[in-house]
Amino acid sequence: MSEMLWSEEFTDRSVRRSRHPDPDWAQACRLDPAVLRSLQKFQVGESGDGANLIARASSTGDPDYEVAVRLFVAEEQNHARMLAELLRAAGAPTIGAHWTDRVFIWSRRLMGLRLELMVLAIAEIVALRYYRALAEGGNDALLTDVSERILDDEQYHVPFQCRRLVVEFDSLPKRARRPVRHAWRLLALGVIVVVAFDHGPALRACGVTRRAFVTDTLALFDDAVASVFEGD
Ligand SMILES: [Fe+2]
Ligand SMILES: [Fe+2]
Incomplete structure (x- = not known):
């Protein structure tokens, strides 16, 4: 099979990252208070140990996929x-779990790999639009640097x-595909x-309205x- 390995690109990326020095954390950093509060929540969201996902990836019996998930x-x-x-550079503390994060973790625990990946994909897509807003409108060199690095991943x-x-x-019956697709989209919209409401002030500070955030992220x-x- 000429298919690319699951882990291949992750391995390359981790090598590349190890050669690329960290941002200069000592540089002056001033962030909008709304952006700070928003980042505190995203920081918690990014910090899970991934134990559930790794366990499920290992139960697929595909060691290459498991390696990829660990690197992910x-x-x-x-x-x-x-x-x-x-x-820290902006003088703000990290926070403990936020309710949205607890709901996210708790709901993922109840799911199989398929559902977990569906929920995770929504979070990843939200992150795409969110970090782009920060990278483009955050108005601080360190924030832009960190946001661009995260966005790249x-x-x-x-x-x-x-x-x-x-x-x-692949194993989903043909007649189930449409309803699954619709349910997934409804969940994503919700x-x-x-997120648009919870992080509205931070997005606003970066020049992105709630409406634009919803429209872009849904696209x-x-x-x-x-x-x-x-092919459906
Ligand atoms: Fe992330
Ligand atoms: Fe991600």
Whole structure:
């Protein structure tokens, strides 16, 4: 099979990252208070240990996929670490779990790999639009640097989750595909609207309205879903 390995690109990326020095955390950093509060929540969201996902990946019996998932979790933990450094540079503490994060973790625990990846993909797509807003409108050099680094990873994570979902949906009966697709989109819309409200002031500070955030993120979601259900 000439298919690219699941872990291949993650391995390359981790080597590349190890050669690329960290941002200069000592530089002056001034963040809008709304952006700070928003980043504190995202920092918690990025910091999970991924134990559930790794357990499920290992139960697929595909060691290469398991390696990829472990490297994926390590990238997310690196996001949490960089955000914690960024908050420290801006003089703000990290916070404990936020309710949206607890709901997210708790709901994922109840799911199989397929559902977990569907929920995770929504979070990754939300992250794409969110970090782009910060990178483009955050108005601080350190924030821009960190956001661009995270964005670079998230741009790879979305296709990674989608590529696996194609495999996971392979066994889904034909007549179930449309309803699953619709339910997934409804869930995504709900999550995106909640994030747009919860993080509205931070997005606003970056020049993105709630409405634009919802529209853009939903468009990203629709592209991702189309790649998963290609040929339907
Ligand atoms: Fe992330
Ligand atoms: Fe991600």
